[in-house]
Amino acid sequence: xxQAQLLMxxxxxxxPWFKRGxxxxxxxxxxxxxxxxxxxxxxxxxKNEADTGDGTDAISAVxxxxxxxxxxxxxxxxxxxxxxxxxxxxxxFSLANxxxxxxxxxxxxxxxxxxxxx
Numbered sequence: 001x002x003q004a005q006l007l008m009x010x011x012x013x014x015x016p017w018f019k020r021g022x023x024x025x026x027x028x029x030x031x032x033x034x035x036x037x038x039x040x041x042x043x044x045x046x047k048n049e050a051d052t053g054d055g056t057d058a059i060s061a062v063x064x065x066x067x068x069x070x071x072x073x074x075x076x077x078x079x080x081x082x083x084x085x086x087x088x089x090x091x092x093f094s095l096a097n098x099x100x101x102x103x104x105x106x107x108x109x110x111x112x113x114x115x116x117x118x
Contacts (some may be wrong), residue, residue: 007093009038009101014045014054015091022112024078025085030108031066031073036101040066041094044077046086058085066105078115 007013029042042064047055064075079085089110095103 003106004032005093005105007040007095007103007105009036009095011095013093015093015107017047017088017090018110020046020079020085020087020089020112021110023085023115024076024113025089026074026076026111026113027064027091028072028074028108028111029064029066030106031070032104032106033070034068034101034103037068038101038103039096040103040105041096042075042107043092043094044085044089045092046084046089048087051086055086055088055090058089066103072108 005013025044027042027044031040044058045055046058047053058077062075062077064073066073077085091107
């Protein structure tokens with residue numbers, strides 16, 4: 001989905017927009033390597049197709065955070081009546097602003113699921 005990206009410290013990068021595929025999104029970051037003790041944060045932004053602009057933070061309390069240890073990190077975003085995912089979704093990648101450093105990462109394809117209603 002978002003392959004082999006090298007992000008320098010103190011920068012933010014957005015992924016391309018993609019269509020929502022269900023009520024919930026399970027996203028996995030594959031954190032490959034880093035230098036300088038940087039912390040990489042991933043947030044989900046969302047908007048409707050007719051909206052302009054960068055979109056809004058899907059659910060501000062949900063993030064994926066990876067620090068010094070390489071590995072896979074996963075979080076879920078679930079649409080509700082008042083908050084959540086609209087028609088389009090994208091990721092925002094932020095690397096903590098340190099004097100120097102970088103992070104190498106990729107996003108695995110998203111897993112979509114529908115809410116269970118009883």
